[in-house]
Every structure is written in C-alpha cells, then in structure tokens.
Amino acid sequence: MLTPIGDVIELRTARSSATVATLAAALTSLEVDGRELTERTPSTRLPGHGNGIVLAPWPNRVRDARWTHRGEVQQLDITDPSRGNAIHGLLRNTAYRVLERADDAVALGARIHPQHGWPFLLETWVRYALAEDGLTVTHGVRNLGAEPAPWAVGAHPYFRVGEVPVEQLTLEVRAEGYLELDERLVPVAVREVEPGGEFDLSAPRELGGLDLNVGYQDVVTGPEGAAVLTAPDGARVVVWQDEPFRWLQVFTPRDFPHVDAEGAEAPALAVALEPMTAAPDALNSGEGLVWLEPDQDWEASWGVRYEEGE
Structure with missing residues (x-):
C-alpha cells in the first residue's frame, strides 16, 4: 500500500520487533518485550521532528547552507529557512530501495x-538488525565519483521506555565536552562539561526539568553506551556508538506529536538522542568529516539495548 513514508517493513524476533520506512530509511518503531523504546511514526504521516530518519551526507546544520571546496563556494539549498541553514543532509525526502531483507533485518540503499x-556521487546504505534485546544500525557509503568526497552521517531517533511519561525518565550522557551554539544553532566553540552545570548529564537527570538542543563531543564509545534513559522501575534504554560516532545530539522538544497505543496524537515532551559521526557544520569546520577516495567504502554502527529493571 502506498503511504506518505513509502513501504513499511516489519522486523521481528521472539522478543523484539521494529518497523522501518523506505522514506529516509526511517526507524518508525522499536519494541522489546512489548515495551516501546522509540516514538512511533504512523504510516499515515511524515516523521514528526525528523523522527527516526537517516542524516546523510551530513547531520545537523550547515551555516548559511554554504561551504567551500577547492576554493569555490558551494551553495546548498536552504532547508532550515527560519535560521537560513541547510539541515540533516540530502536524503530526507528520498525513497530508499531494499537491498536485502530477512525476518529480523533489512538493508536499504540510496544514491x-x-x-x-x-558535486559528488555517493552510494549509501543502512542496515537495521534486530537482536532479542535491541537493535544494531550500520551505516555505509562508497564514493562512486572520480575525486575525494566528504562524508558524515547521523540518525534522529526519539527514545522512550514503554508508556512511562518522558518527563519521568532520567537521562545520562557520558561525554567530555559539548558544543556551544549561537542563536542559529550552529557551533561557535567547544566547552568542557561543567560539573553541575546546565549541560552536565554525567549523573542521571529527570527529563521533565531539561530543555536541551545541544551536541555532545567525545562521547563514550563501545557497549557501555553513550546515553542511558532510565524509568522509575529501573528499566533502561542504552544507546551505544562505534568509535566513529563521537558526537551525540540531545534534543528535547515539548511539541513532539506523540502517538499513544490507541493511535491518538497529542503534543508532548520527547527526547531525541542522535548519534553523529561529525559535529554540526562539519562541512565548514571539518570536525569529524571523512574524505573518501574514489571507490573507497566506509561503515560504522550504533545501536540500542533494553535492560530490565531490578
């Protein structure tokens, strides 16, 4: 059936399930043991606030939608008109094609x-692979052009722990620094996280008291996890990132279009935890940007793991 988000692909194991849309290769739902771990996107509407979409070939913003390559100014389309920037790459409105499919995994590709x-030609892909306790997401790219090409990637999932109101969850982010942003949400400096300060999430803090749209730098990589959401009963959602994913954007909008179990929609607090391989405005700063030689491949993963409370 034709939907606004393209084909919706269902994945399943004995304990877990997920859905993935071909539009922007978006993760539209994830459950473990019947507990929702992400905000859902119904097939009848586009992803609200970029919910679950892939951000490529750059995440976050490019100041003025402009950067310089080999001495020539490159003018991208302005896709963040209120701030005059380009945002979240070039695949947000692209229908991916299915490359591989199994009961518990799917690989999608887009050029x-x-x-x-x-001025570059890239072949990109993303693979969603369910485990009994969560999901691994692997992003990849190949440079099909005749000259080196820049690359960065991110994802935009919004997480929850079942039906617990997001306000009651606590959030911990394990990172050494954060990016100070200007009024257009573009970085102007890297700062150390000040203990007890506004951006210090080294100890869990309740989301109801937070108002964040900030990028963390040098996050903890590996299975321990870069970020942890914890419910009052102790159940946890752990977001882990491979070494190339050194950045994590935390965004807590209060007007997210939350859809409840009955399908009713209402604005609510939500929390996006966005793994990124580069900083915002990386096309200008170079922070985290990878330059791929012709025919060069690149892959890296992030994922989410559910842990029961004690």
Whole structure:
C-alpha cells in the first residue's frame, strides 16, 4: 500500500520487533518485550521532528547552507529557512530501495547525486538488525565519483521506555565536552562539561526539568553506551556508538506529536538522542568529516539495548 513514508517493513524476533520506512530509511518503531523504546511514526504521516530518519551526507546544520571546496563556494539549498541553514543532509525526502531483507533485518540503499552545493556521487546504505534485546544500525557509503568526497552521517531517533511519561525518565550522557551554539544553532566553540552545570548529564537527570538542543563531543564509545534513559522501575534504554560516532545530539522538544497505543496524537515532551559521526557544520569546520577516495567504502554502527529493571 502506498503511504506518505513509502513501504513499511516489519522486523521481528521472539522478543523484539521494529518497523522501518523506505522514506529516509526511517526507524518508525522499536519494541522489546512489548515495551516501546522509540516514538512511533504512523504510516499515515511524515516523521514528526525528523523522527527516526537517516542524516546523510551530513547531520545537523550547515551555516548559511554554504561551504567551500577547492576554493569555490558551494551553495546548498536552504532547508532550515527560519535560521537560513541547510539541515540533516540530502536524503530526507528520498525513497530508499531494499537491498536485502530477512525476518529480523533489512538493508536499504540510496544514491546521492551531484546537486546544488554538492558535486559528488555517493552510494549509501543502512542496515537495521534486530537482536532479542535491541537493535544494531550500520551505516555505509562508497564514493562512486572520480575525486575525494566528504562524508558524515547521523540518525534522529526519539527514545522512550514503554508508556512511562518522558518527563519521568532520567537521562545520562557520558561525554567530555559539548558544543556551544549561537542563536542559529550552529557551533561557535567547544566547552568542557561543567560539573553541575546546565549541560552536565554525567549523573542521571529527570527529563521533565531539561530543555536541551545541544551536541555532545567525545562521547563514550563501545557497549557501555553513550546515553542511558532510565524509568522509575529501573528499566533502561542504552544507546551505544562505534568509535566513529563521537558526537551525540540531545534534543528535547515539548511539541513532539506523540502517538499513544490507541493511535491518538497529542503534543508532548520527547527526547531525541542522535548519534553523529561529525559535529554540526562539519562541512565548514571539518570536525569529524571523512574524505573518501574514489571507490573507497566506509561503515560504522550504533545501536540500542533494553535492560530490565531490578
């Protein structure tokens, strides 16, 4: 059936399930033991606030939608008009094609062609693989062009722990620094996390008291996890990241279109934990940007794990 988010692919194991849309390769739901771990996107509407979409070939923003390559100014389309920036890459409105499919995994691919401000040709892919306790997401790319091409990638999932109101969850982020942003949400400096300060999430803090749209740098990589959401009963959602995913954007909008179990929609607090391989505005700063030689491949993963409370 044709939907606004393309084909919706169902994945399942004995304990877990997920759905993935072909539009923007978006993760539209994830459950373990019947407990929802992400905000859901119904097939009848586009992902609210970028819910679950893939961000490629850059995550977050490019200041003025402009950067310089080999001495020439590259003008991208302005896709963040209220702030005059380009946001979240070039695949947000692209239908991916299915490359591989199994009961518990799917791989989707999309090509990025030369276009305004982007003179490169890339083949990209993302693979969602369910485990009994969560999900592994692997992003990949190959440079199909004749010259080196820049690359960065991110994802935009919003997490929860079942039906517990997000306000009651606590959030811990394990990172050494954060990016100070200007009024256009573009980095101007890297700061150390000040103990007890506004951006210090080294100890769990209740989400109801937070108002964040900030990028953390040098997050903990590996299975221990970069971020942990914990419910009052002790159940936890752990977001882990491979070494190339050194950044994590935390966004806590209060107007997210939450859909409850009966399908009713209402604005609510939500929390996006966005793994990123580069900093915002990386096309200008170079922070985390990878330059791929012709025919060069690249892959890295992040994932989410559910842990029962004691």
